[in-house]
Amino acid sequence: MIQPQVGFHHLPGATPFFRIWYGLRRDDIAKILLGSSAAAISGISKPLFGYFIMTIGSLTSRIVSDTSTVKSIISDRMAVIVQCISSILIATTVSMFVNWRMGLVSWAVMPCHFIGGLIQAKSAKGFYGDAAIAHQELVSLASEAASNIRTVASFVYEDEIMKKAELSLQEPMRITKIESMKYGIIQGISLCLWNIAHAVALWYTTVLVQRKQASFENSIRSYQIFSLTVPSITELWTLIPMVMSAITILNPAFDILDRETQIVPDEPKATSDCWLVGRIEFQGVNFNYPSRPEITILDGFNLVIEPGQRVALVGPSGAGKSSVLALILRFYDPHRGTVLVDNKDIRDYNLRWLRRQIGLVQQEPILFNTSIRDNISYGSEESSETEIIQAAMDANIHEFISGLPEGYGTVVGDKGGQLSGGQKQRIAIARTLLKRPDILLLDEATSALDGESERVVMTSLGAKEWNNRGERSSNITSITVAHRLSTVINADMIVVMEKGKVAETGDHQTLISADDGVYSRLFHLQSNMKD
Numbered sequence: 001m002i003q004p005q006v007g008f009h010h011l012p013g014a015t016p017f018f019r020i021w022y023g024l025r026r027d028d029i030a031k032i033l034l035g036s037s038a039a040a041i042s043g044i045s046k047p048l049f050g051y052f053i054m055t056i057g058s059l060t061s062r063i064v065s066d067t068s069t070v071k072s073i074i075s076d077r078m079a080v081i082v083q084c085i086s087s088i089l090i091a092t093t094v095s096m097f098v099n100w101r102m103g104l105v106s107w108a109v110m111p112c113h114f115i116g117g118l119i120q121a122k123s124a125k126g127f128y129g130d131a132a133i134a135h136q137e138l139v140s141l142a143s144e145a146a147s148n149i150r151t152v153a154s155f156v157y158e159d160e161i162m163k164k165a166e167l168s169l170q171e172p173m174r175i176t177k178i179e180s181m182k183y184g185i186i187q188g189i190s191l192c193l194w195n196i197a198h199a200v201a202l203w204y205t206t207v208l209v210q211r212k213q214a215s216f217e218n219s220i221r222s223y224q225i226f227s228l229t230v231p232s233i234t235e236l237w238t239l240i241p242m243v244m245s246a247i248t249i250l251n252p253a254f255d256i257l258d259r260e261t262q263i264v265p266d267e268p269k270a271t272s273d274c275w276l277v278g279r280i281e282f283q284g285v286n287f288n289y290p291s292r293p294e295i296t297i298l299d300g301f302n303l304v305i306e307p308g309q310r311v312a313l314v315g316p317s318g319a320g321k322s323s324v325l326a327l328i329l330r331f332y333d334p335h336r337g338t339v340l341v342d343n344k345d346i347r348d349y350n351l352r353w354l355r356r357q358i359g360l361v362q363q364e365p366i367l368f369n370t371s372i373r374d375n376i377s378y379g380s381e382e383s384s385e386t387e388i389i390q391a392a393m394d395a396n397i398h399e400f401i402s403g404l405p406e407g408y409g410t411v412v413g414d415k416g417g418q419l420s421g422g423q424k425q426r427i428a429i430a431r432t433l434l435k436r437p438d439i440l441l442l443d444e445a446t447s448a449l450d451g452e453s454e455r456v457v458m459t460s461l462g463a464k465e466w467n468n469r470g471e472r473s474s475n476i477t478s479i480t481v482a483h484r485l486s487t488v489i490n491a492d493m494i495v496v497m498e499k500g501k502v503a504e505t506g507d508h509q510t511l512i513s514a515d516d517g518v519y520s521r522l523f524h525l526q527s528n529m530k531d
């Protein structure tokens with residue numbers, strides 16, 4: 001199965017706080033604070049990722065919780081912080097004006113609040129961070145379990161999932177308990193410092209009155225200004241830790257955004273108005289997945305597919321068939337060697353344009369919880385009803401759709417759950433045909449169809465040509481990956497793969513006549529199983 005590539009592109013690296021407020025880059029700040037060499041040593045440069053490896057759950061959790069954190073930092077907390085700072089400044093000026101001695105005392109006791117606030121900030125950091133991580137793990141687990149609910153239920157795995165959920169919360173809960181106790185004590189100390197500041201200010205007020213250095217009215221005014229401002233100071237110091245902790249939570253979110261894909265979809269920029277003829281060539285391709293660099297998947301792989309040819313890739317599981325399709329779609333680049341499309345290196349095409357010319361149908365098609373019509377026209381929204389129906393006919397699904405009470409307006413349910421596997425596959429084939437691809441990649445795309453249905457679909461796909469593109473009328477190039485050899489019997493060329501290499505090529509008749517060949521052995525094995 002081919003996994004889709006998800007790329008996050010070109011977001012500048014910056015710490016969240018500064019990125020939000022000043023748009024400064026992280027390495028700029030590091031350079032300012034530490035000097036450029038420190039930035040290099042600390043590895044602050046942007047990470048490069050060939051592939052994005054993350055569960056849907058944790059990604060969803062980040063999107064939901066982190067974006068609301070950004071909102072709360074920007075819209076709520078920052079407004080209050082600015083309000084506190086301005087009221088402190090105004091109050092200090094006024095109290096200096098009323099009685100400068102009192103004004104100075106107000107400033108003199110400020111360190112009590114600063115120290116209390118700093119201790120709070122330090123203790124709050126770990127407190128919020130752990131809760132966020134625990135939440136993320138739980139969301140990931142819940143989303144995975146919910147999206148695979150049938151597998152979970154069929155293995156009676158519900159209790160295990162509950163245990164895992166409890167387990168994932170145990171350690172953070174232990175840490176949170178300790179942290180909340182620490183936080184409470186620290187909060188108490190900081191309130192104590194707050195009261196000390198009040199007591200000192202009040203005591204000094206009485207001293208000033210006794211020494212006649214201030215009138216009773218002015219000293220009361222000055223003390224009132226001070227005491228009314230202290231809550232702002234305290235609030236400021238309770239908000240700053242919150243913002244600091246929120247920034248800690250945001251760091252992983254920005255780490256995701258800072259990821260850059262090695263395969264940039266918009267380079268080179270130039271696209272083409274033409275279509276592809278459909279010639280594909282693999283020249284000495286060596287390939288391994290970035291997540292498992294030690295395992296060679298394709299080893300000196302050579303293959304030429306002529307325009308309009310119907311090619312089948314067969315071979316034992318794990319031979320690298322789907323990986324060949326992944327390279328044509330440029331989900332990955334080969335480690336060594338070249339993939340050519342129409343005699344041009346695949347890397348020289350604008351990737352988005354190239355992918356638009358290629359249709360892929362996978363074994364487990366992804367359908368959306370919307371109508372059959374919308375599912376078929378996905379990505380080809382400008383298509384007419386006639387074109388949608390024609391695509392459905394080619395995929396041998398029109399009859400079934402017409403028989404439904406709501407026809408093409410029938411909603412297919414979450415992930416197409418209200419349809420059978422074969423119906424989903426045929427809708428996915430119709431969707432891909434509507435895209436009018438020049439190259440069609442079928443990865444076990446008809447595995448859920450019965451023999452007759454598969455024959456109709458494969459015959460229709462084999463004869464497919466897009467006549468309405470000017471002078472062009474050649475068949476589309478198709479590559480079919482299949483385990484069931486009856487699927488590929490009519491292919492123009494069957495490529496038998498073994499351990500990342502081409503073991504045999506030829507049409508069905510040629511390959512079957514080689515008694516000791518891999519294809520012949522597989523074919524007879526499958527025929528015997530049928531008997």
Ligand SMILES: Nc1ncnc2c1ncn2[C@@H]1O[C@H](COP(=O)(O)OP(=O)(O)OP(=O)(O)O)[C@@H](O)[C@H]1O
Nearest residue numbers: 001003289291292297316317318319320321322323
């Ligand atoms: N995303 C991935 N990361 C790491 N290894 C992978 C990845 N996808 C596939 N592989 C490994 O690459 C090898 C070839 O996989 P591939 O899917 O191309 O084989 P295949 O011939 O299509 O197999 P099957 O017929 O079972 O679908 C396998 O050993 C598989 O474990």
